[in-house]
Amino acid sequence: MRQFPVEDLIEPIKRMCIQAAKVLPCDVRAKLEEARANEDALASAAALDDIITNYKLAEESQMPMCQDTGMTLVFIEQGEEVCLAGNLEEAVNEGVRQGYIEGYLRKSIVEDPIRRVNTGDNTPAMVYLERVPGDKVTVTIAPKGFGSENMSRLKMLKPADGLEGVKNFILETVRLAGPNPCPPIIVGVGIGGNFDKCALAAKKSLLRSTGEHNPDPFYADLEKEMLVRINETGIGAQGYGGRSTALACHINALPTHIAGLPVAVNIQCHAARHVTEVL
Secondary structure, X not given: OEEEEHHHXXXXXXXXXXXXXXXXXXXXXXXXXXXXXXXXXXXXXHHHHHXXXXXXXXXXXXXXXOOOOOEEEEEEEEEOOEEEEOOHHHHHHHHHHHHXXXXXXXXXXXXXXXXOOEOOOXXXXXXXXEEEOOOOEEEEEEEEOHHHHOXXXXXXXXXXXXXXXXXXXXXXXXXXXXXXXXXXXXXXXXXXXXXXXXXXXXXXXXXXXXXXXXXXXXXXXXXXXXXXXXXXXXXXXXXXXOOOOEEEEEEEEEEEOOOOEEEEEEEEOOOOOOEEEEO
């Protein structure tokens, strides 16, 4: 059994928080460039030019690509042959605290949703721990801005609503969101499970590389169909119209109860920030 002191997470998490805020992943860059090449609506094309210029300047100047540096989501995959020794959440939050202070990133977290006093260091992070085979610890940092998070929805459909009900809910959510989540967006969808697992499945789908399809051909085809239909809404980059409403649609499906058909849509803006390290 490998012993892994949780204090060894602090430095990598600090580093990843800073990197995620300032360097857009290559897969997202490629999709933005592809969207620009295919966009013929002048205002939307100009918006995409600005977005592409912004992410390049962010990396060159080591400045955040967006003023909303997000709520910090920390996904940890703990190998079954690893013992995490110590208080995991304390170590994670110390890494986040150091990253947001040393990286001069905006601190956006309030300690209570009603009384709304800022914690001053962007903690606590949202921590998701999963046991997996192996002797490694894999950490993914994914800052999530709330311009897009606020546009996300979950609905407990009836089984009789079927596939068409799922499709309609996805499209309805995108249309209601309109320009608010700073399109072009990535649309994460969870289908099945229960109320909470459905939402988590949608969120975890956003960690996939853009355009990396579900391994099940049925859901891969559904992802492709929904991406076409989402882009046919004509919302366009930053809401200016055109072809570039979404860069990708990712769907995760889970087993569910015979009486249920939960569907969650978690929308991600074009600043789809995530960094992964294996420790």
